Amino acid sequence: MSSNGTFTENEEAPTYAPSIPVPNVQELVREDPSQVPQRYVRDMEDRPKDTDMSHLSSLIPLIDFSLLLLGNKEELNKLDLACQDWGFFQVVNHGVAKEVLQKMKDVAAEFFELPLEEKNKNAMPSDDIQGYGHIYVISEEQILDWSDALMLAVHPSHYRKLKFWPKSPTGLQEIIEEYSNAIRKFGTELLESFSLIMGMEKEALLGLHKQLIQAYRVNYYPPCSKPDQVLGVSPHSDSSTITILMQDDDVCGLQIKHDDDWVPVNTIPDALVVKVGDVIEMWSNGKYKSIEHRAVVNDERARISYASFLYPHDEVEIEPLIDPKTEQLIYKKVKYGDYLRNSMKTKMEGKAHTHVAKVETLA
Template sequence: MGSNETFTDNEEAPTYAPSVPVPNVQELIKEDPLQVPQRYVREPEDRPNDTDMSHLSSLVPVIDFSLLLMGNKEELNKLDLACQDWGFFQVINHGVAKEVLQKMKDAAAEFFELPLEEKNKIVMPSNDIQGYGHAYVVSDEQILDWSDALILVVHPSHYRKLKFWPNSPKGIQEIIEEYSNAIRKLGTELLESISLIMGMEKEALLGLHKQLIQAYRVNYYPPCSKPDQVIGVSPHSDTSTITILMQDDGVCGLQLKHNNEWVPVNPIPDALVVNVGDVIEMWSNGKYKSIEHRAVANDNKARVSYASFLFPHDEVEIEPLKHMIHPKTKQQVYKRVKYGDYLRNSMNRKMEGKAHTQMAKVETLA
């Protein structure tokens, strides 16, 4: 599996944000499948509504990655439009082996079926978000998301806090490693294509990161007896550069906001979902959109999703790239911010759409 260094723990790794400990949703369901505690019930205006937008799902762009790799102009153009109009796309022919995807799904399913005391061996500490539990909980009054999560920083390896990595099922650490390496390779190549559509050399975007950091979050959404009253993950945009998500094939739960409607992103077997993060929106001065999205629950089946976040080193200063600012208006939508400050500021608040991006906005436009 490579050097021993891969699985050594490091106390010097950065911490990100504290989160208030809250109940485990999966356990609540085991105790009483019909119970939906008040702390999870959304205000009527925040609930998933009955309007079915699934007919728009087929409009979410699908990019053939094998064509992108060849520098196909038409596919690059599709990518450009997807990043501008949707901020989301699904990737097919992405090169991540089917068995790698399946092994990750099987291992995660086994992990979430473990007894609570086993999962709690890697429970999140009071000062950080690595481990098993809930992030972005900042107060006891906050309405909670209908999900549990496992969150790990996977790259660079010296940022790993291995005491928060699961030991069971057997081999899960190696499976996370193998999956994350494959996703990282895909993410790196996607960033090269995004660099091209932004009018730069292929390696330019990667260079701007100083170091490409990678975090991994597995979300577990138990079934809910009143799915129309809860939200699996609150509406938010991602603080990453890009996010690559694997969905469960048979269960839809991801929705993105498009023209003020919530559009479901129906899983395409073996495809991966990619979305533009806040960092690309800032570097592109708002040309490419980091879109609000959320996850909804359903009443009969648990759902698991697997999100890999790629983002810059803490010390990187993010601001619109000169050539992305319109030469006539010269209007800059974002000011310069240090990425580490931006990331922690957003993690220290509850998820509320794009409210966290205000700290990076030029005041006159806020």
């Protein structure tokens, strides 16, 4: 760490958490589209229900980022309410070029169509989460998600472990770089608006990160012959500050938990989805909610999603940015690196992982 409180390139790239290797779901489907191994079948109470909550989808907040950049008070108020009531919103006019979004979609689709042996050249190691494979697998008895993923640290650049960055298809590395840079610019500007609605100077939240860390995860959800028995991703909230997600334009699958209902998130062409993460919930002492979400699958088409996680440096201590004399503390001070690794060493199970950061009388 330098004298001005920032972290330098001499710092070693961190490892995060181990994950037990499990079968490749895409390959299972290729070999026999009708099979759904028992390890993927959910208990009855955890399966996606037939109840249709699509009428609530239109209520999901939509933020015009061009207005936020101008400091528009009405749009800032919409952001404030979205973070309180939903912990989630979609963003238009975000400044990420349409052709950059499309290039990322095209090259990711090419990667997942490669033969398994080619993708396994970048297989995730047993002691970390960068590479191609599965994370959050902590036991042989665990019910598995119906998905495969490519997970990479992208910023700062010395956090990258390039042996896990695929060399095929041609141009993938450059497009991930271009896409991630554009997303980071948007995310940094969005954090300025978060600072304002939290009553601080524009640069305050970014400064609290000490160094903004960015990870990137591409999720591949193959079709499933029994989609009502599996989940693409288990219900969870993100341990990030914010998560910025790009969805396929024409295949829905993301659902968010709102008032105990699972609400499908309809895709809006070229929009980006933003999820409030646990860090914002802790900094705001629970005023803003990290959103519990999951992914469902279908029996006809594969779906790909593109998640960018922005979060603080490991050494940052997270605590509510409030006066404890005027407001009861819900969260205690935690070292972010410890919190993050704790969440990664447990299976994804709603918001159970947040309890380690709660004041004991409220845990």
